[in-house]
Amino acid sequence: YLPLSEGEIKEYFLIVGRQVDYKRTDIVVEAFNKLNLPLIIIGEGPALKKLKRMANKNITFLGRIPDNEVKKYYAECRAFIFPQEEDFGITPLEAQSAGRPVIAYRAGGSMETIIENTTGIFFERQTPESIIEAVNSLDKKVFDPKVIRDHALKFDTEVFKKNIKSFVEKSWEEYNIEK
DSSP: OOOOOSSSSOOOOEEEEEGGGGGHHHHHHHHHHHHTTOEEEOOOOOTHHHHHHHOTTTTEEEESSOHHHHHHHHHOEEEEEEEOOOOSSSHHHHHHHHTOOOOEESTTTTHHHOOTTTTTTSSSSSSSSHHHHHHHGGGGOOOHHHHHHHHHHTOOOHHHHHHHHHHHHHHHHHHHHHO
């Protein structure tokens, strides 16, 4: 996991990931064109050319950058944006591990990894208007970076291993008792 952000939080919003159509970065670009707020997009992919053509000057594309630089962007962003539906989605947890809130589409794995109004906020429809509404509501919320990070640590690999081991041991005990 990333170190908890101790530096200055900047004004930019962040997207990290492979740029493919189903990840819906296009609606975020449309929203930020209207909001005229800074957005940084990290990652490459077949949708990148189209996204660059759509974007106004407030949107910066960094392409693929080293992991240690990505960590810095996570730690300093105002919020991380996750517009797609995924079964799980690791990038929102990476942002949360740096203590940063997530603005996510209310669907899929986001529902399991984000606590509304505690570690992030949701938007209801995959439209630029819905994203604009969520981004604008961010100013009315107060997020505690330590609480956000502590939540993300519940998804740590060692915690997962411990929980699986405990589940197997408990199941084995119950199986032996029933015999």
